[in-house]
Amino acid sequence: EPEVTQTPSHQVTQMGQEVILRCVPISNHLYFYWYRQILGQKVEFLVSFYNNEISEKSEIFDDQFSVERPDGSNFTLKIRSTKLEDSAMYFCASLDPPAETQYFGPGTRLLVL
Amino acid sequence: EDKVVQSPLSLVVHEGDTVTLNCSYEVTNFRSLLWYKQEKKAPTFLFMLTSSGIEKKSGRLSSILDKKELSSILNITATQTGDSAIYLCAVLDTGNQFYFGTGTSLTVIP
Numbered sequence: 001e002p003e004v005t006q007t008p009s010h011q012v013t014q015m016g017q018e019v020i021l022r023c024v025p026i027s028n029h030l031y032f033y034w035y036r037q038i039l040g041q042k043v044e045f046l047v048s049f050y051n052n053e054i055s056e057k058s059e060i061f062d063d064q065f066s067v068e069r070p071d072g073s074n075f076t077l078k079i080r081s082t083k084l085e086d087s088a089m090y091f092c093a094s095l096d097p098p099a100e101t102q103y104f105g106p107g108t109r110l111l112v113l
Numbered sequence: 114e115d116k117v118v119q120s121p122l123s124l125v126v127h128e129g130d131t132v133t134l135n136c137s138y139e140v141t142n143f144r145s146l147l148w149y150k151q152e153k154k155a156p157t158f159l160f161m162l163t164s165s166g167i168e169k170k171s172g173r174l175s176s177i178l179d180k181k182e183l184s185s186i187l188n189i190t191a192t193q194t195g196d197s198a199i200y201l202c203a204v205l206d207t208g209n210q211f212y213f214g215t216g217t218s219l220t221v222i223p
């Protein structure tokens with residue numbers, strides 16, 4: 001069965017440092033997403049990406065965040081200067097509209113100290 | 114403000130029971146409603162519903178969308194302990210943005 005993969009599974013960083021979270025979506029999917037889930041809270045949408053550009057972003061996705069699909073397979077989320085409140089599980093997902101299915105990656109747990 | 118509300122927040126049942134989970138939404142430019150099961154980590158996709166009144170079924174799970182009532186239900190029949198999880202509802206709008214509910218926590222007791 002196809003799967004979305006994410007690396008690393010865990011990342012610990014110091015406040016103010018930059019982090020890059022990596023995702024490899026399912027190859028024939030066209031829509032890609034990043035979400036975050038702070039411990040004990042609900043899943044929150046960050047950004048959607050289609051046709052090599054951002055199609056929608058939430059209020060959380062401010063100037064500190066950016067996404068890229070540098071090589072046609074990887075889909076990355078960069079946080080430029082991490083804050084304590086960025087500590088969360090970050091999920092990548094890809095969507096195949098014709099098949100009406102969406103797959104989540106296993107997540108990256110980010111801890112900002 | 115667009116939002117998705119799920120009820121109940123939590124539910125405890127015995128194995129073999131049937132449960133119905135509810136999701137209501139107020140989302141402008143609705144496109145689809147999705148159900149997920151979240152156990153320890155990432156949500157697992159269950160169903161995507163776009164058309165009203167058409168039931169989707171997978172084993173003991175089924176779901177239906179009512180666009181007139183702006184709601185959906187997820188039914189699980191003959192529950193098993195492995196069904197214990199948080200069930201998430203999310204709405205996708207035409208701008209490709211997702212809105213998640215807070216989830217219903219289901220516990221199935223043997």
